[in-house]
Amino acid sequence: MIRLFIAEDQRMLLGALGSLLDMEPDMKVIGQAMNGEEALREIHRLQPDVCLMDIEMPVLSGLEVAEELARSASPAKVIILTTFARPGYFERAVKSGVHGYLLKDGDIAELADTIRQVITGKRVFSPELTFHAIREENPLTPKEQEILRLAALGKTTKQITSELYLSSGTIRNYISEILQKLGANNRTEAAKIAAEKGWL
Amino acid sequence: MIRLFIAEDQRMLLGALGSLLDMEPDMKVIGQAMNGEEALREIHRLQPDVCLMDIEMPVLSGLEVAEELARSASPAKVIILTTFARPGYFERAVKSGVHGYLLKDGDIAELADTIRQVITGKRVFSPELTFHAIREENPLTPKEQEILRLAALGKTTKQITSELYLSSGTIRNYISEILQKLGANNRTEAAKIAAEKGWL
DNA sequence: AAAATCAGGTGACAATTGTCATATTTTTAT
DNA sequence: ATAAAAATATGACAATTGTCACCTGATTTT
Secondary structure (H helix, E strand, C coil), X not given: CEEEEEECCCHHHHHHHHHHHHHCCCEEEEEEECCHHHHHHHHHHHCCCEEEECCCCCCCCHHHHHHHHHHCCCCCEEEEEECCCCHHHHHHXXXXXXXXXXXXXXXXXXXXXXXXXXXXXXXXXXXXXXXXXXXXXXXXXXXXXHHHHHHHCCCCHHHHHHHHCCCHHHHHHHHHHHHHHHCCCCHHHHHHHHHHHCCC | CEEEEEECCCHHHHHHHHHHHXXXXXXXXXXXXXXXXXXXXXXXXXXXXXXXXXXXXXXXXXXXXXXXXXXXCCCCEEEEXXXXXXXXXXXXXXXXXXXXXXXXXXXXXXXXXXXXXXXXCCCEECHHHHCCHHHCCCCCXXXXXXXXXXXXXXXXXXXXXXHXXXXXXXXXHXXXXXXXXXXXXXXXXXXXXXXXXXXX
16 A cells, blocks of 8 residues: 655645545555645654655745755655746756656646556656756856845845845846846846746 | 536646546536636537636636626636635636636535535635735736736836837836836836736 | 816936956865 | 965946926817
Protein backbone atom coordinates (compact mmCIF):
# COMPACT_ATOMS: atom_id res chain seq x y z
CA MET A 1 0.00 0.00 0.00
CA ILE A 2 1.45 3.34 -1.07
CA ARG A 3 1.14 5.93 1.68
CA LEU A 4 0.48 9.38 0.22
CA PHE A 5 0.70 12.89 1.54
CA ILE A 6 -0.86 15.77 -0.37
CA ALA A 7 0.06 19.42 0.02
CA GLU A 8 -2.10 21.78 -2.00
CA ASP A 9 -3.50 25.13 -1.02
CA GLN A 10 -6.59 25.02 -3.17
CA ARG A 11 -8.96 23.16 -0.92
CA MET A 12 -11.24 21.94 -3.67
CA LEU A 13 -8.44 20.33 -5.62
CA LEU A 14 -6.90 18.99 -2.44
CA GLY A 15 -10.16 17.34 -1.49
CA ALA A 16 -10.80 16.01 -4.96
CA LEU A 17 -7.32 14.54 -5.34
CA GLY A 18 -7.58 13.03 -1.91
CA SER A 19 -10.88 11.34 -2.63
CA LEU A 20 -9.89 10.03 -6.02
CA LEU A 21 -6.45 8.74 -5.12
CA ASP A 22 -7.83 7.11 -2.02
CA MET A 23 -10.06 5.08 -4.30
CA GLU A 24 -7.03 3.55 -6.00
CA PRO A 25 -6.72 0.05 -4.56
CA ASP A 26 -3.00 0.33 -3.84
CA MET A 27 -2.93 3.83 -2.36
CA LYS A 28 -3.90 5.47 0.86
CA VAL A 29 -3.88 9.17 1.60
CA ILE A 30 -2.47 9.49 5.10
CA GLY A 31 -2.28 13.23 5.39
CA GLN A 32 -2.95 16.59 3.78
CA ALA A 33 -1.78 20.15 4.24
CA MET A 34 -2.70 23.52 2.84
CA ASN A 35 0.58 25.29 3.37
CA GLY A 36 4.24 24.47 3.18
CA GLU A 37 5.07 24.74 6.84
CA GLU A 38 2.33 22.38 7.90
CA ALA A 39 3.31 20.02 5.10
CA LEU A 40 6.92 19.89 6.25
CA ARG A 41 5.94 19.17 9.83
CA GLU A 42 3.45 16.48 8.91
CA ILE A 43 5.75 14.80 6.43
CA HIS A 44 8.39 14.46 9.11
CA ARG A 45 5.84 13.05 11.49
CA LEU A 46 3.95 10.71 9.18
CA GLN A 47 6.79 9.52 6.96
CA PRO A 48 4.71 9.01 3.80
CA ASP A 49 6.11 7.11 0.84
CA VAL A 50 5.23 9.85 -1.64
CA CYS A 51 4.32 13.52 -1.27
CA LEU A 52 2.35 15.38 -3.89
CA MET A 53 3.32 19.00 -3.59
CA ASP A 54 1.94 22.15 -5.13
CA ILE A 55 4.49 24.92 -5.61
CA GLU A 56 2.59 28.08 -4.90
CA MET A 57 1.50 27.69 -1.30
CA PRO A 58 1.47 30.09 1.63
CA VAL A 59 4.24 30.33 4.23
CA LEU A 60 6.64 27.96 2.47
CA SER A 61 6.50 27.17 -1.22
CA GLY A 62 6.52 23.57 -2.38
CA LEU A 63 10.02 24.13 -3.71
CA GLU A 64 11.23 25.28 -0.33
CA VAL A 65 9.67 22.23 1.30
CA ALA A 66 11.30 19.93 -1.26
CA GLU A 67 14.66 21.59 -0.66
CA GLU A 68 14.32 21.23 3.08
CA LEU A 69 13.31 17.56 2.79
CA ALA A 70 16.38 16.94 0.64
CA ARG A 71 18.59 18.69 3.19
CA SER A 72 17.26 16.56 5.99
CA ALA A 73 17.68 13.41 3.89
CA SER A 74 14.02 12.52 4.22
CA PRO A 75 13.15 9.22 2.56
CA ALA A 76 9.82 10.59 1.34
CA LYS A 77 9.76 10.94 -2.42
CA VAL A 78 8.41 14.23 -3.73
CA ILE A 79 6.28 14.81 -6.80
CA ILE A 80 5.77 18.46 -7.68
CA LEU A 81 2.34 19.16 -9.06
CA THR A 82 1.85 22.63 -10.44
CA THR A 83 -0.08 24.71 -12.92
CA PHE A 84 2.93 26.51 -14.18
CA ALA A 85 5.54 25.51 -16.70
CA ARG A 86 7.88 28.19 -15.46
CA PRO A 87 11.45 27.17 -16.29
CA GLY A 88 12.83 28.54 -13.05
CA TYR A 89 10.53 26.31 -11.04
CA PHE A 90 11.50 23.23 -12.96
CA GLU A 91 15.18 24.02 -12.64
CA ARG A 92 14.92 24.47 -8.89
CA ALA A 93 12.85 21.33 -8.49
CA VAL A 94 15.32 19.17 -10.37
CA LYS A 95 18.22 20.63 -8.41
CA SER A 96 16.53 19.73 -5.16
CA GLY A 97 16.24 16.13 -6.33
CA VAL A 98 12.48 15.68 -6.58
CA HIS A 99 11.28 12.42 -8.09
CA GLY A 100 8.57 13.85 -10.29
CA TYR A 101 7.30 17.08 -11.77
CA LEU A 102 3.84 17.10 -13.33
CA LEU A 103 1.57 19.83 -14.59
CA LYS A 104 -1.96 20.00 -13.30
CA ASP A 105 -2.91 19.43 -16.83
CA GLY A 106 -2.97 15.69 -16.97
CA ASP A 107 -5.68 13.46 -15.61
CA ILE A 108 -5.79 11.59 -12.37
CA ALA A 109 -4.93 8.26 -13.98
CA GLU A 110 -1.69 9.74 -15.20
CA LEU A 111 -0.97 11.04 -11.76
CA ALA A 112 -1.63 7.66 -10.17
CA ASP A 113 0.61 6.10 -12.75
CA THR A 114 3.41 8.53 -11.98
CA ILE A 115 3.11 7.75 -8.30
CA ARG A 116 3.57 4.04 -9.02
CA GLN A 117 6.60 4.73 -11.18
CA VAL A 118 8.16 6.94 -8.59
CA ILE A 119 7.73 4.28 -5.95
CA THR A 120 9.90 1.96 -8.02
CA GLY A 121 12.64 4.57 -7.97
CA LYS A 122 12.05 6.09 -11.38
CA ARG A 123 11.93 9.83 -11.93
CA VAL A 124 9.07 11.21 -13.98
CA PHE A 125 9.00 14.64 -15.56
CA SER A 126 6.27 16.15 -17.66
CA PRO A 127 7.43 15.98 -21.27
CA GLU A 128 6.29 19.59 -21.84
CA LEU A 129 9.09 20.61 -19.53
CA THR A 130 11.98 18.46 -20.54
CA PHE A 131 11.74 19.59 -24.15
CA HIS A 132 12.07 23.02 -25.75
CA ALA A 133 13.49 26.27 -24.51
CA ILE A 134 11.98 25.70 -21.12
CA ARG A 135 15.47 24.73 -20.08
CA GLU A 136 16.41 28.39 -19.82
CA GLU A 137 18.51 29.04 -16.78
CA ASN A 138 17.79 31.94 -14.54
CA PRO A 139 20.32 34.60 -15.56
CA LEU A 140 19.83 36.71 -12.45
CA THR A 141 22.13 36.59 -9.46
CA PRO A 142 20.49 36.25 -6.04
CA LYS A 143 20.97 39.94 -5.32
CA GLU A 144 19.46 40.89 -8.64
CA GLN A 145 16.50 38.68 -7.91
CA GLU A 146 16.03 40.29 -4.55
CA ILE A 147 16.10 43.76 -6.04
CA LEU A 148 13.75 42.87 -8.86
CA ARG A 149 11.37 41.24 -6.42
CA LEU A 150 11.07 44.55 -4.59
CA ALA A 151 10.87 46.59 -7.78
CA ALA A 152 8.11 44.29 -9.00
CA LEU A 153 6.01 45.31 -6.02
CA GLY A 154 6.18 48.85 -7.28
CA LYS A 155 8.75 50.02 -4.77
CA THR A 156 10.83 52.99 -5.81
CA THR A 157 14.60 53.05 -5.86
CA LYS A 158 14.56 54.98 -2.61
CA GLN A 159 12.37 52.43 -0.87
CA ILE A 160 14.58 49.60 -2.04
CA THR A 161 17.57 51.54 -0.80
CA SER A 162 16.28 51.62 2.74
CA GLU A 163 15.35 47.95 2.74
CA LEU A 164 18.65 46.69 1.46
CA TYR A 165 21.03 49.32 2.80
CA LEU A 166 22.59 49.96 -0.56
CA SER A 167 23.06 53.33 -2.20
CA SER A 168 20.49 54.44 -4.72
CA GLY A 169 23.17 54.45 -7.41
CA THR A 170 23.91 50.82 -6.71
CA ILE A 171 20.28 49.87 -6.96
CA ARG A 172 20.05 51.62 -10.28
CA ASN A 173 23.16 49.88 -11.51
CA TYR A 174 21.67 46.54 -10.58
CA ILE A 175 18.43 47.36 -12.29
CA SER A 176 20.27 48.47 -15.36
CA GLU A 177 22.05 45.12 -15.39
CA ILE A 178 18.77 43.26 -14.89
CA LEU A 179 17.18 45.09 -17.80
CA GLN A 180 20.02 44.09 -20.09
CA LYS A 181 19.92 40.48 -19.00
CA LEU A 182 16.19 40.21 -19.53
CA GLY A 183 16.01 42.40 -22.59
CA ALA A 184 13.48 44.64 -20.89
CA ASN A 185 12.93 48.35 -21.33
CA ASN A 186 12.03 49.15 -17.76
CA ARG A 187 11.40 47.64 -14.35
CA THR A 188 7.80 46.84 -14.99
CA GLU A 189 8.60 44.83 -18.08
CA ALA A 190 11.49 43.13 -16.34
CA ALA A 191 9.18 42.14 -13.50
CA LYS A 192 6.67 40.73 -15.94
CA ILE A 193 9.28 38.69 -17.79
CA ALA A 194 10.88 37.32 -14.66
CA ALA A 195 7.51 36.42 -13.17
CA GLU A 196 6.54 34.50 -16.28
CA LYS A 197 9.71 32.50 -16.21
CA GLY A 198 9.45 31.80 -12.52
CA TRP A 199 12.64 33.69 -11.80
CA LEU A 200 11.50 36.02 -9.15
CA MET B 1 -31.45 14.34 -12.63
CA ILE B 2 -29.45 17.55 -12.71
CA ARG B 3 -27.56 17.94 -15.97
CA LEU B 4 -24.21 19.61 -15.44
CA PHE B 5 -21.70 21.28 -17.67
CA ILE B 6 -18.19 22.06 -16.41
CA ALA B 7 -15.84 24.61 -17.92
CA GLU B 8 -12.41 24.66 -16.31
CA ASP B 9 -9.04 25.04 -17.97
CA GLN B 10 -7.05 23.08 -15.46
CA ARG B 11 -7.49 19.58 -16.76
CA MET B 12 -6.78 17.85 -13.49
CA LEU B 13 -9.41 19.78 -11.59
CA LEU B 14 -11.83 19.43 -14.48
CA GLY B 15 -11.41 15.69 -14.48
CA ALA B 16 -11.62 15.42 -10.72
CA LEU B 17 -14.74 17.54 -10.45
CA GLY B 18 -16.31 15.61 -13.28
CA SER B 19 -15.65 12.25 -11.66
CA LEU B 20 -16.79 13.28 -8.22
CA LEU B 21 -19.95 15.14 -9.20
CA ASP B 22 -20.91 12.31 -11.52
CA MET B 23 -20.94 10.08 -8.49
CA GLU B 24 -23.67 12.16 -6.88
CA PRO B 25 -26.87 10.17 -7.36
CA ASP B 26 -28.90 13.11 -8.62
CA MET B 27 -26.34 14.62 -11.00
CA LYS B 28 -24.89 13.84 -14.36
CA VAL B 29 -22.05 15.63 -16.09
CA ILE B 30 -23.12 15.97 -19.70
CA GLY B 31 -20.25 18.04 -21.03
CA GLN B 32 -16.94 19.68 -20.32
CA ALA B 33 -14.83 22.39 -21.88
CA MET B 34 -11.37 23.80 -21.31
CA ASN B 35 -11.91 27.26 -22.77
CA GLY B 36 -14.66 29.81 -22.88
CA GLU B 37 -15.46 29.62 -26.55
CA GLU B 38 -15.93 25.87 -26.55
CA ALA B 39 -17.98 26.20 -23.37
CA LEU B 40 -20.33 28.73 -24.93
CA ARG B 41 -20.88 26.60 -28.02
CA GLU B 42 -21.46 23.42 -26.06
CA ILE B 43 -23.77 25.03 -23.56
CA HIS B 44 -25.98 26.27 -26.38
CA ARG B 45 -25.99 22.82 -27.92
CA LEU B 46 -26.43 20.69 -24.81
CA GLN B 47 -28.69 22.96 -22.77
CA PRO B 48 -27.47 21.86 -19.33
CA ASP B 49 -29.35 22.79 -16.19
CA VAL B 50 -26.29 24.18 -14.46
CA CYS B 51 -22.86 25.29 -15.69
CA LEU B 52 -19.86 25.40 -13.41
CA MET B 53 -17.54 27.98 -14.81
CA ASP B 54 -13.99 28.96 -14.01
CA ILE B 55 -13.16 32.62 -14.66
CA GLU B 56 -9.62 32.54 -15.93
CA MET B 57 -9.85 30.49 -19.10
CA PRO B 58 -8.32 30.96 -22.55
CA VAL B 59 -10.09 32.60 -25.47
CA LEU B 60 -13.11 33.76 -23.49
CA SER B 61 -13.14 34.24 -19.74
CA GLY B 62 -15.87 32.68 -17.66
CA LEU B 63 -17.25 36.14 -17.04
CA GLU B 64 -17.52 36.82 -20.74
CA VAL B 65 -19.32 33.51 -21.24
CA ALA B 66 -21.72 34.29 -18.40
CA GLU B 67 -22.42 37.73 -19.89
CA GLU B 68 -23.06 36.24 -23.31
CA LEU B 69 -25.39 33.59 -21.90
CA ALA B 70 -27.33 36.31 -20.13
CA ARG B 71 -27.59 38.33 -23.33
CA SER B 72 -28.95 35.36 -25.23
CA ALA B 73 -31.40 34.61 -22.43
CA SER B 74 -30.06 31.10 -22.00
CA PRO B 75 -31.97 29.11 -19.38
CA ALA B 76 -28.77 27.47 -18.14
CA LYS B 77 -27.90 28.61 -14.65
CA VAL B 78 -24.29 29.63 -14.11
CA ILE B 79 -22.16 29.05 -11.04
CA ILE B 80 -18.80 30.79 -11.12
CA LEU B 81 -16.06 28.77 -9.50
CA THR B 82 -12.80 30.58 -9.05
CA THR B 83 -9.66 30.78 -6.99
CA PHE B 84 -9.73 34.48 -6.69
CA ALA B 85 -11.67 36.72 -4.38
CA ARG B 86 -11.03 39.70 -6.65
CA PRO B 87 -13.79 42.25 -6.05
CA GLY B 88 -13.90 43.23 -9.70
CA TYR B 89 -14.70 39.68 -10.71
CA PHE B 90 -17.46 39.35 -8.19
CA GLU B 91 -18.99 42.66 -9.21
CA ARG B 92 -19.04 41.69 -12.87
CA ALA B 93 -20.43 38.25 -12.12
CA VAL B 94 -23.31 39.60 -10.08
CA LYS B 95 -24.08 42.18 -12.74
CA SER B 96 -24.31 39.47 -15.36
CA GLY B 97 -26.87 37.66 -13.25
CA VAL B 98 -25.04 34.46 -12.36
CA HIS B 99 -26.75 32.16 -9.88
CA GLY B 100 -23.74 31.33 -7.79
CA TYR B 101 -20.19 32.40 -7.06
CA LEU B 102 -17.97 30.04 -5.11
CA LEU B 103 -14.30 29.98 -4.31
CA LYS B 104 -12.31 26.88 -5.10
CA ASP B 105 -11.70 26.79 -1.44
CA GLY B 106 -14.66 24.80 -0.30
CA ASP B 107 -15.07 21.08 -0.60
CA ILE B 108 -16.99 19.12 -3.17
CA ALA B 109 -19.92 18.48 -0.85
CA GLU B 110 -20.44 22.21 -0.53
CA LEU B 111 -20.30 22.55 -4.27
CA ALA B 112 -22.87 19.80 -4.79
CA ASP B 113 -25.04 21.48 -2.22
CA THR B 114 -24.81 24.78 -4.01
CA ILE B 115 -25.79 23.16 -7.25
CA ARG B 116 -28.94 21.76 -5.64
CA GLN B 117 -29.82 25.14 -4.18
CA VAL B 118 -29.32 26.89 -7.46
CA ILE B 119 -31.58 24.40 -9.19
CA THR B 120 -34.41 25.49 -6.89
CA GLY B 121 -33.86 29.07 -8.04
CA LYS B 122 -31.81 30.32 -5.13
CA ARG B 123 -28.66 32.34 -5.62
CA VAL B 124 -25.61 31.32 -3.62
CA PHE B 125 -22.59 33.50 -3.04
CA SER B 126 -19.50 32.65 -1.06
CA PRO B 127 -19.81 34.46 2.26
CA GLU B 128 -16.17 35.60 2.00
CA LEU B 129 -17.28 37.77 -0.87
CA THR B 130 -20.55 39.24 0.24
CA PHE B 131 -19.01 40.60 3.43
CA HIS B 132 -16.21 43.08 4.03
CA ALA B 133 -14.55 45.58 1.80
CA ILE B 134 -14.57 43.14 -1.08
CA ARG B 135 -17.48 45.20 -2.34
CA GLU B 136 -15.06 47.78 -3.66
CA GLU B 137 -16.13 49.05 -7.02
CA ASN B 138 -13.63 49.45 -9.78
CA PRO B 139 -12.77 53.15 -9.73
CA LEU B 140 -11.13 53.13 -13.15
CA THR B 141 -12.90 54.23 -16.31
CA PRO B 142 -12.67 51.91 -19.32
CA LYS B 143 -10.00 54.07 -20.93
CA GLU B 144 -7.99 54.13 -17.75
CA GLN B 145 -8.21 50.38 -17.55
CA GLU B 146 -7.01 50.05 -21.10
CA ILE B 147 -4.05 52.29 -20.47
CA LEU B 148 -3.12 50.58 -17.25
CA ARG B 149 -3.40 47.19 -18.93
CA LEU B 150 -0.74 48.27 -21.41
CA ALA B 151 1.40 49.94 -18.79
CA ALA B 152 1.24 46.77 -16.73
CA LEU B 153 2.88 44.88 -19.56
CA GLY B 154 5.84 47.19 -19.19
CA LYS B 155 5.06 49.32 -22.22
CA THR B 156 6.45 52.82 -22.16
CA THR B 157 4.38 55.94 -22.60
CA LYS B 158 5.59 56.15 -26.19
CA GLN B 159 4.52 52.61 -27.00
CA ILE B 160 1.11 53.18 -25.48
CA THR B 161 0.86 56.36 -27.53
CA SER B 162 1.23 54.51 -30.77
CA GLU B 163 -1.23 51.80 -29.83
CA LEU B 164 -3.97 54.13 -28.73
CA TYR B 165 -3.31 57.15 -30.95
CA LEU B 166 -3.28 59.55 -28.06
CA SER B 167 -0.59 62.10 -27.33
CA SER B 168 2.04 61.23 -24.79
CA GLY B 169 0.87 64.05 -22.57
CA THR B 170 -2.59 62.60 -22.50
CA ILE B 171 -1.30 59.17 -21.57
CA ARG B 172 0.65 60.68 -18.74
CA ASN B 173 -2.36 62.61 -17.56
CA TYR B 174 -4.37 59.41 -17.49
CA ILE B 175 -1.67 57.58 -15.63
CA SER B 176 -1.42 60.38 -13.14
CA GLU B 177 -5.16 60.08 -12.56
CA ILE B 178 -4.89 56.30 -12.20
CA LEU B 179 -2.14 56.64 -9.62
CA GLN B 180 -4.27 58.96 -7.53
CA LYS B 181 -7.31 56.73 -7.73
CA LEU B 182 -5.37 53.66 -6.70
CA GLY B 183 -3.10 55.40 -4.22
CA ALA B 184 -0.05 54.12 -6.03
CA ASN B 185 3.35 55.75 -6.41
CA ASN B 186 4.09 54.58 -9.92
CA ARG B 187 2.80 52.47 -12.78
CA THR B 188 4.26 49.26 -11.50
CA GLU B 189 2.55 49.58 -8.17
CA ALA B 190 -0.70 50.61 -9.82
CA ALA B 191 -0.56 47.55 -12.01
CA LYS B 192 0.01 45.33 -9.02
CA ILE B 193 -2.91 46.82 -7.10
CA ALA B 194 -5.32 46.66 -10.01
CA ALA B 195 -4.36 43.09 -10.79
CA GLU B 196 -4.98 42.04 -7.21
CA LYS B 197 -8.41 43.55 -7.22
CA GLY B 198 -9.31 42.08 -10.57
CA TRP B 199 -9.64 45.51 -12.12
CA LEU B 200 -7.43 45.19 -15.09
C1' DA C 1 -28.71 79.21 -26.20
C1' DA C 2 -25.87 79.12 -22.29
C1' DA C 3 -23.60 76.22 -19.18
C1' DA C 4 -21.55 72.17 -17.88
C1' DT C 5 -19.13 68.02 -18.99
C1' DC C 6 -15.96 65.26 -21.39
C1' DA C 7 -12.13 63.59 -24.23
C1' DG C 8 -8.02 65.02 -25.53
C1' DG C 9 -4.13 68.12 -25.58
C1' DT C 10 -0.05 71.56 -24.22
C1' DG C 11 3.79 73.04 -21.81
C1' DA C 12 6.52 73.56 -17.92
C1' DC C 13 8.61 71.59 -14.05
C1' DA C 14 10.59 68.29 -10.65
C1' DA C 15 11.55 63.74 -9.58
C1' DT C 16 12.74 59.33 -10.96
C1' DT C 17 14.86 56.20 -13.89
C1' DG C 18 18.31 54.19 -16.84
C1' DT C 19 23.22 54.37 -18.77
C1' DC C 20 27.94 54.54 -18.43
C1' DA C 21 32.54 55.14 -17.12
C1' DT C 22 35.11 54.98 -13.33
C1' DA C 23 36.39 54.39 -8.45
C1' DT C 24 36.76 51.85 -3.87
C1' DT C 25 36.30 48.01 -1.01
C1' DT C 26 35.80 43.26 0.03
C1' DT C 27 36.21 38.37 -1.21
C1' DT C 28 38.16 34.73 -3.42
C1' DA C 29 41.67 32.19 -5.71
C1' DT C 30 46.56 31.09 -6.66
C1' DA D 1 50.72 37.91 -0.36
C1' DT D 2 49.10 39.22 -4.45
C1' DA D 3 46.24 39.35 -8.28
C1' DA D 4 41.79 38.74 -9.98
C1' DA D 5 36.90 38.84 -9.09
C1' DA D 6 32.84 40.50 -7.03
C1' DA D 7 30.14 43.87 -4.70
C1' DT D 8 29.28 48.50 -3.85
C1' DA D 9 29.57 53.40 -4.80
C1' DT D 10 30.00 58.02 -7.43
C1' DG D 11 28.86 61.43 -10.53
C1' DA D 12 27.26 63.03 -14.71
C1' DC D 13 23.99 62.80 -18.20
C1' DA D 14 19.71 61.91 -21.00
C1' DA D 15 15.29 60.04 -21.13
C1' DT D 16 11.15 58.95 -18.93
C1' DT D 17 7.76 59.69 -15.61
C1' DG D 18 4.50 62.11 -12.71
C1' DT D 19 2.15 66.66 -11.49
C1' DC D 20 -0.27 70.56 -12.44
C1' DA D 21 -2.56 74.33 -14.38
C1' DC D 22 -4.72 75.50 -18.19
C1' DC D 23 -6.56 75.16 -23.27
C1' DT D 24 -9.67 73.44 -27.08
C1' DG D 25 -13.45 71.49 -29.30
C1' DA D 26 -17.46 68.27 -28.97
C1' DT D 27 -21.40 66.69 -26.79
C1' DT D 28 -24.89 66.91 -23.20
C1' DT D 29 -27.69 69.01 -19.91
C1' DT D 30 -30.78 72.34 -18.43
